[in-house]
Amino acid sequence: MRIDVFTIFPGLVDTFCAESLLGKARASGLLDLRLHDPRDHTSDVHRTVDDAPFGGGAGMVMKPEPLFASVEAAQPPRPLFLLGPGGRRFDQAMATELASLDGFSMLCGRYEGVDQRVREHLVDGELSVGDVVLNGGEVAACLVVEAVVRLLPGAMGNQASPVHESFGVSGLLEEPMYTRPAAFRGWEVPEVLRSGDHARIERWRRAQALHRTLRDRPDLVEARGGLSEVDRRLLEEFPSVTYP
Numbered sequence: 001m002r003i004d005v006f007t008i009f010p011g012l013v014d015t016f017c018a019e020s021l022l023g024k025a026r027a028s029g030l031l032d033l034r035l036h037d038p039r040d041h042t043s044d045v046h047r048t049v050d051d052a053p054f055g056g057g058a059g060m061v062m063k064p065e066p067l068f069a070s071v072e073a074a075q076p077p078r079p080l081f082l083l084g085p086g087g088r089r090f091d092q093a094m095a096t097e098l099a100s101l102d103g104f105s106m107l108c109g110r111y112e113g114v115d116q117r118v119r120e121h122l123v124d125g126e127l128s129v130g131d132v133v134l135n136g137g138e139v140a141a142c143l144v145v146e147a148v149v150r151l152l153p154g155a156m157g158n159q160a161s162p163v164h165e166s167f168g169v170s171g172l173l174e175e176p177m178y179t180r181p182a183a184f185r186g187w188e189v190p191e192v193l194r195s196g197d198h199a200r201i202e203r204w205r206r207a208q209a210l211h212r213t214l215r216d217r218p219d220l221v222e223a224r225g226g227l228s229e230v231d232r233r234l235l236e237e238f239p240s241v242t243y244p
Contacts, residue, residue: 001152002032002103004076005141006067008049008110010035012138017145025155032103033145034074038062041069050111059112067107067118077103079124083137083144084109087126090144098144099151106144108137171224173217175208176241190241206231207238215240 005013017026017033025031039047042065049067050060071080081087083106088094098104107114107123119126129140149155178189192204210231213220221227227235 001030001101001149002034002077003145004034004036004074004105005108006036006038006070006106007108007136007138007141008037008039009136009138010037013141016142021155022146022149025149025152030152030154031149034076036070036074038066038070041066041073053112061112062110062114062118064115064117067114068122071107071122076105078105080105080107080122081125081127082107082109082114082119082123083140084113084126085128085131085133087128090127090129092147095147096151098148106137106141108141110136170209171220172209172213173220175205175212203234204238207234208241210235211240
C-alpha cells in the first residue's frame with residue numbers, strides 16, 4: 001500500500017513510522033510511505049508556507065501555492081484527505097475501508113489552518129481523529145497510518161487479532177485479558193480461563209466483552225440493535241469481572 005503524507009515536519013511522521021510493526025511493514029515493502037514537504041515548493045529564501053489571513057485575525061494561514069505545487073508534483077494516490085477537527089470522524093470502520101484500497105494520501109495542516117481554496121479545489125475530503133485541536137496534523141496522520149496498515153494482510157503476526165479486538169467483527173469492546181502469573185498480589189486469573197474448556201472460555205469472553213461494552217460504550221450495543229436473547233443468557237451465566 002502506498003500512503004503519501006504532506007507535512008512541513010516530515011521527520012515527525014518518518015520517525016514514528018520507522019518503529020515496531022510499521023517499520024517492519026516499510027522494510028518488507030508492504031507499506032510504501034512517501035513524505036512530501038511543501039517547503040520544497042516555495043520560491044523565497046525563507047521557504048515561507050504561511051501568511052496573515054485576509055480581513056485580520058489571530059494566527060497565520062497556510063498558503064495555497066506550496067500545497068498545490070507539492071501535491072501536483074507528487075501525483076499521490078487518491079483520496080487525499082486534509083486532516084482537521086472538522087472532518088469526517090475516523091473510526092475502525094473507516095480504517096477497514098482505507099485498508100481495502102491500494103493507497104491514499106493525507107495533508108497535514110498547521111497554524112490556524114489552510115487557505116479555503118485547498119479545501120475546495122485540492123483535497124477530496126477532510127478527516128478528523130477526534131473532537132480535539134492539535135498543533136498540526138502529523139500526530140493524526142501517524143494514528144491513521146498505524147490503524148490502517150495493521151489491518152493489511154501480513155502486517156501482524158496473528159491475523160486473528162484485528163477480528164477479535166475492540167471494534168472488530170463483534171462490534172464490541174475487547175474482553176479483559178490475563179497472562180502469567182495466575183495469582184498476582186492476591187488478584188487471581190478467573191478460573192474459567194484456566195479450565196481448558198474452550199467452549200466455556202469463548203462464552204465467558206463474549207460475556208465479558210458485553211459487560212465491558214455495556215458499562216463503557218453502551219452506544220456500541222445500541223448500534224448493533226441491542227442485546228439478543230443469547231447475549232442476555234451469557235450475561236446471566238457469567239457475572240462481570242470485578243476487582244477488590
